[in-house]
Amino acid sequence: MPYLGETNLLSILHEAAPGLYLDGEDMGQILLPKRYATPLMVPGGAIDVFLYRDSEDRVIATTDKPFAKVGQFAALEVVSINQQMGAFLNWGLAKDLLLPNREWAGTVKVGEKVVVLVRLDERTNRIVATARVDRHLDRTEAEYDRGESVDLIIFGETPLGYKAIVDQSHIGLLYRTDLPAPLPIGSELTGFIGRERPDGKIDLTVHDSGYERIEPLRDKIFGMLKRTEGGFLPYHDKSPPEDIRTTFEVSKKAFKQAIGALYRERLITIDPDGIRLVEKESTTE
Numbered sequence: 001m002p003y004l005g006e007t008n009l010l011s012i013l014h015e016a017a018p019g020l021y022l023d024g025e026d027m028g029q030i031l032l033p034k035r036y037a038t039p040l041m042v043p044g045g046a047i048d049v050f051l052y053r054d055s056e057d058r059v060i061a062t063t064d065k066p067f068a069k070v071g072q073f074a075a076l077e078v079v080s081i082n083q084q085m086g087a088f089l090n091w092g093l094a095k096d097l098l099l100p101n102r103e104w105a106g107t108v109k110v111g112e113k114v115v116v117l118v119r120l121d122e123r124t125n126r127i128v129a130t131a132r133v134d135r136h137l138d139r140t141e142a143e144y145d146r147g148e149s150v151d152l153i154i155f156g157e158t159p160l161g162y163k164a165i166v167d168q169s170h171i172g173l174l175y176r177t178d179l180p181a182p183l184p185i186g187s188e189l190t191g192f193i194g195r196e197r198p199d200g201k202i203d204l205t206v207h208d209s210g211y212e213r214i215e216p217l218r219d220k221i222f223g224m225l226k227r228t229e230g231g232f233l234p235y236h237d238k239s240p241p242e243d244i245r246t247t248f249e250v251s252k253k254a255f256k257q258a259i260g261a262l263y264r265e266r267l268i269t270i271d272p273d274g275i276r277l278v279e280k281e282s283t284t285e
Contacts, residue, residue, distance in 0.1 A: 001025055004051050004059065005070025005120055005127045011046045022049065022061055032061040052127050055095055067092045068118045070127060073153055073165050075113045075186030089116065089129055097129050104131035113186030115155035115165070134163075137171040139200035143245065144193040145254045152204065154187040164191065164204060172202035179206060217250055217258040221275075222267060231277030236270055 002008040002024050010022040010030065019034035020041055032041075032049060041047055049061035050069070068074035068091060076089040079096055087108050088096035099108075099116060108114050116129035117136050130136070133155050144150070152172070156163035161175040162183050174183070174191065183189075194203035225231050235244060237259070241252040248255055259275055262268045268275050 002027055002030075002051055003070075004053070004125070005118065007048050007050050007065075007069070009046050009048050010061065012041060012043050014043050022047075024051075024059065027051075027059050030059055030061050032063070036061075036063045050093075052093065052095070057126075062093060064093055066118075068116075070118050070120050073115065073117050073133060073155075073168055075115050075153055075155075075188060076129070077113050078108050078110050081108070081110060087114070089114065091118070091129075097127065099129040099131060103129065113184075115153055115186055133165065134171070137165065138169045139171070141200060142166070142170045142196060142202065143241075143251055144196065144202070145251050146193055146195065148193045148251060148254055149257075150191055150193060150204075152187075152189050152191040154183050154185055154189075156185070166191075166202055166204070170200070170202055172204040174204045174206065214254070214257050214261055217248070217254060218261045220248070221255075221258055222262060225268065225275065225277045232274055233276075234274040236272070236274050 002010060010024065013021045013023050013029060015021075017034075018031055020032040020037050021029040022032055024030040030051065032047070047063070049063055050066060051059055051061055054060045067076060074091070076091055076097065078087050079090050080088045082088070086098055086100040086103070089099055091097040097118065099114065104114070114131055115133055116131050117133055118127065118129055120126070121128050150167045150172075152164040152166060152174070154162050154164050154174070158173065161173055161178070164172045164174055166172040172191070189206070191204045191206055194205045196202050221233070225233055235247065235255070237256050239252070244250065244252045244255045259268065259270060262275075263270055266278060268277055
């Protein structure tokens with residue numbers, strides 16, 4: 001079943017003057033406007049499209065990619081403000097995204113960026129934004145390793161530093177004393193895990209311990225490969241995270257960084273069924 005605010009693979013039913021009509025199943029036929037159609041899109045085929053509502057509140061398809069889908073956080077620019085309705089944000093599509101008045105506090109200005117969660121309003125079934133991001137972040141304990149790299153979006157300030165969305169899910173804090181300069185709200189950057197606190201928040205840093213952090217894991221995996229018959233381990237970059245943690249006691253992201261280092265050194269191959277020592281290394285100790 002297709003979903004609003006998501007990318008869906010839909011079958012092309014027929015072509016008409018306005019564009020292509022797609023099979024939206026329970027949603028009925030959904031129009032992909034003619035400006036998005038290409039000669040390769042023909043009835044009987046299927047295409048990936050993003051579904052949202054147009055200015056007339058009709059479900060419509062587009063091949064454009066929004067800056068964020070439903071369930072994702074993003075820093076979006078304010079393009080206009082309607083005192084009765086709220087602020088309208090540029091999210092990469094023809095119709096701007098509404099940030100209703102009830103979903104933000106304080107003030108916003110045209111041209112500024114605001115950090116929001118894109119969500120589906122259960123009452124109206126419309127895609128909207130909310131700037132009340134705190135209440136939508138995961139407060140449960142995250143499974144990160146100290147020094148692990150994470151993607152950050154800065155969304156607020158405290159006396160100690162900056163509040164950040166960590167990998168689209170958790171909340172973290174970057175300390176002012178750790179930063180060379182102030183960070184504007186909406187800044188997107190790479191950070192690193194410092195420590196996880198009992199309240200579910202994460203202390204962050206912008207300093208990468210880099211190879212010093214990955215080297216022990218890289219050596220551990222390399223040693224395990226040399227000790228196994230045939231120099232093979234049935235783990236790879238598509239293995240379930242829980243299997244990686246059980247075997248290597250690290251997150252999947254750290255595991256991928258370690259095997260990536262071994263691969264770049266041409267010490268292993270990454271096969272569909274696991275990782276394997278290259279032959280020249282399997283014969284030397």
